[in-house]
Amino acid sequence: MDTQLIVLVWAVAGLVIAAALLAAMRWIGRERSAAWLVVLGLVLVAVEEPLLTAFWALSTPETDHDGIASFVTKATQAHVLDSALLATAGFFALGCIALTRFRRAERWAVRAMGIGWLAAAAIALLSTLTLYPRGLPIGAAPHGYGWPQLAVGFAAWAAGLWLIRQPPKTLQP
Numbered sequence: 001m002d003t004q005l006i007v008l009v010w011a012v013a014g015l016v017i018a019a020a021l022l023a024a025m026r027w028i029g030r031e032r033s034a035a036w037l038v039v040l041g042l043v044l045v046a047v048e049e050p051l052l053t054a055f056w057a058l059s060t061p062e063t064d065h066d067g068i069a070s071f072v073t074k075a076t077q078a079h080v081l082d083s084a085l086l087a088t089a090g091f092f093a094l095g096c097i098a099l100t101r102f103r104r105a106e107r108w109a110v111r112a113m114g115i116g117w118l119a120a121a122a123i124a125l126l127s128t129l130t131l132y133p134r135g136l137p138i139g140a141a142p143h144g145y146g147w148p149q150l151a152v153g154f155a156a157w158a159a160g161l162w163l164i165r166q167p168p169k170t171l172q173p
C-alpha cells in the first residue's frame with residue numbers, strides 16, 4: 001500500500017473517531033469526550049512523528065527508503081532512537097494526564113495539555129516550513145506525506161482542549 005494512502009486512511013479514521021466522540025458527548029459527558037479527543041490527537045501525532053522516527057532509526061534503506069540504520073554511525077542511530085522514544089514517552093505521559101487529571105479539568109493539567117499542544121504544533125509547523133513540507137504545496141519542491149494525519153491529530157487535540165475549557169451547561173427551570 002502506498003505511504004500517502006496509509007496516511008490518508010489514518011487521517012480519515014481519526015476524523016471518524018473524532019466525530020463519534022463529539023456525537024457521543026451527550027452520553028459519555030463533555031469531560032470524557034474532551035479527554036479521549038486529546039488522546040486521539042496524541043496517538044495520531046505520535047504515530048506520524050516519534051514512532052515513525054523510531055522505525056526509521058531501526059530500518060535500513062532496504063526496509064524503508066527513509067531508513068537510516070546503515071547510513072549513520074551507531075552513536076547517531078542511538079541518539080535518533082533515544083530522542084524518538086523519549087518523545088513517545090512524553091506523549092504517553094500526556095495521554096495518562098488526559099485520562100485522569102485533565103478529564104477532571106484540573107487547571108495544571110489543562111495548562112500542561114495546552115502547552116504540549118503549542119510546543120508540538122510549533123515544532124511540526126517549523127519543520128514543515130523549513131525542512132519537509134509533508135505533501136503541502138510549500139517551498140520549491142513540495143513533496144512527501146503526513147500532513148492529513150498531523151492536521152487531524154492536532155485538530156482533535158485542540159477540540160479536546162476547547163471542550164474542557166467550556167463551562168458546564170446548567171439547566172434552566
